[in-house]
Amino acid sequence: MPVIMNTHQQLKEYYGKLLQSSSDLKTNACACGEDAAPLPIRRIIKDIHPEIIDRFYGCGSPIPPLLDGCTVLDLGCGTGRDAYIIAKLVGKSGKVIGVDMTDEQLEVARRHIDWQTDRFGYSKPNMEFHQGYIEDLAESGIADNSVDVVISNCVINLSPDKPSVFREIFRVLKPGGELYFSDVFADRRIPVALKDDPILRGECLSGAMYIEDFRRLLREIGCADYRVVNKTAITIDNDEVRSKIGMVNFWSITVRAFKLAEMEDICEDFGQVAAYRGSIPGHPHYFDLDDHHRFFTGKRMPVCGNTASMLQNTRFSNHFIVEGDRSVHFGPFACAPATSKAASADSPLGGACC
Numbered sequence: 498m499p500v501i502m503n504t505h506q507q508l509k510e511y512y513g514k515l516l517q518s519s520s521d522l523k524t525n526a527c528a529c530g531e532d533a534a535p536l537p538i539r540r541i542i543k544d545i546h547p548e549i550i551d552r553f554y555g556c557g558s559p560i561p562p563l564l565d566g567c568t569v570l571d572l573g574c575g576t577g578r579d580a581y582i583i584a585k586l587v588g589k590s591g592k593v594i595g596v597d598m599t600d601e602q603l604e605v606a607r608r609h610i611d612w613q614t615d616r617f618g619y620s621k622p623n624m625e626f627h628q629g630y631i632e633d634l635a636e637s638g639i640a641d642n643s644v645d646v647v648i649s650n651c652v653i654n655l656s657p658d659k660p661s662v663f664r665e666i667f668r669v670l671k672p673g674g675e676l677y678f679s680d681v682f683a684d685r686r687i688p689v690a691l692k693d694d695p696i697l698r699g700e701c702l703s704g705a706m707y708i709e710d711f712r713r714l715l716r717e718i719g720c721a722d723y724r725v726v727n728k729t730a731i732t733i734d735n736d737e738v739r740s741k742i743g744m745v746n747f748w749s750i751t752v753r754a755f756k757l758a759e760m761e762d763i764c765e766d767f768g769q770v771a772a773y774r775g776s777i778p779g780h781p782h783y784f785d786l787d788d789h790h791r792f793f794t795g796k797r798m799p800v801c802g803n804t805a806s807m808l809q810n811t812r813f814s815n816h817f818i819v820e821g822d823r824s825v826h827f828g829p830f831a832c833a834p835a836t837s838k839a840a841s842a843d844s845p846l847g848g849a850c851c
C-alpha cells in the first residue's frame with residue numbers, strides 16, 4: 498500500500514506542480530498523441546479551449562467510432578481534451594465521465610465545462626469530472642455494467658497496480674462494452690533499478706507494460722483476445738533519458754478489447770462470414786476493426802469466432818451481417834493473409850484472423 502501511495506503522490510506532483518504545459522515534458526513519449534488524431538477529430542479539437550489543448554499529455558487518439566448516445570468513461574482524463582472531444586461525439590443524449598487523481602488537472606477540466614457546453618450548442622453539460630483513482634472506480638461512484646466505452650490516453654502505464662485497473666474496467670463495462678485506449682508499451686520488462694525513477698515514470702516510460710505481460714494480464718481477468726488498432730514507435734528525444742533506458746524499445750499502441758464472454762485464446766474456425774453494411778458514420782467504404790481486419794462495404798469475409806463475436810455482440814452489431822454460429826467447429830482458423838489496412842478493395846485476399 499505505501500508503494501502505491503508514494504507513486505500516486507509522486508505523479509500528482511509531476512502532473513499537478515512540475516508540468517504546466519506539454520512543453521514542460523522532458524521527452525516526447527507522453528505528448529506524442531497530438532498528430533495522431535484523424536481529420537474529423539482534429540476539426541473538433543478546434544472547438545476545444547486552448548488551455549485544455551496546451552495541457553494535453555496523451556500518446557495517441559483513443560477515440561473509437563459510433564459513440565452517439567453512449568456513456569463513455571475517460572481514465573486519467575487530465576485537463577479533459579479527449580473527454581471534451583467525446584462530449585461532442587456522444588451528443589446530447591450521451592455522457593462522458595472523466596476520472597483523474599490530480600486536483601490541478603481537474604481544476605482546468607472543470608473550469609471550462611460551461612464554455613465547452615456553450616461551444617457545442619448544448620443546453621446543459623453532458624460531461625462530469627471526478628477526483629479519484631483508476632484502481633478503484635467504485636470510490637468514484639462508477640457502477641457495475643454501467644459504461645458503454647472506456648477510454649484512456651497515456652495513463653495506465655503510470656499505475657502501480659495495473660491488475661486492479663483492468664479488473665475495474667471490466668467491472669464497469671456493460672456486456673459487449675469496449676475498452677479503447679492508447680498507451681506506452683515496451684518490448685521487455687523494465688529493469689527493476691529504473692522502475693521507481695520519478696522522471697522515467699512521470700514521462701510514461703518506466704511503468705510501460707511489456708506487451709506480453711499485458712496479454713497475460715488481460716487473459717487472467719477473462720479477456721483472452723485484444724486487438725491492436727494502431728502502433729507507432731516512440732523515439733526518445735532526450736539524450737539523458739535515452740542513456741538511462743535506451744535498451745528498451747517503446748511504442749505508443751492503441752488497443753481495443755471487448756467485454757465478451759466467449760473470447761478464446763486463439764482464432765477458432767466455425768465457418769462464419771461477416772459483411773460490413775457501410776453504415777458507420779464517417780466510414781462509408783470500409784471499417785477497420787484492427788490493424789489487420791479491414792472490412793470493405795458489402796464484401797463477405799471469413800472470420801474467426803472471436804471476430805464474429807466482436808461484430809455481432811457489441812454496438813457494431815447493426816452495421817454487420819454475420820452468417821453462421823458456433824454450432825459446428827472446423828478447427829483453428831487458418832490465418833491466411835489477412836485483409837490489412839494496406840490491402841485495396843480489389844485485392845484477392847480472403848480471410849482474416851487475429
Ligand SMILES: C[S@@+](CC[C@H](N)C(=O)[O-])C[C@H]1O[C@@H](n2cnc3c(N)ncnc32)[C@H](O)[C@@H]1O
Nearest residue numbers: 553554555573574575597598599630631650652
Ligand atoms: C500523461 S497524463 C495524460 C492525461 C490525459 N489523458 C491527456 O491525454 O492529456 C496522465 C494523467 O493520469 C493521471 N493519473 C495517473 N495515475 C492515475 C491514477 N492511478 N488514478 C487517476 N489518475 C491518474 C494523472 O493525474 C494525469 O492527469
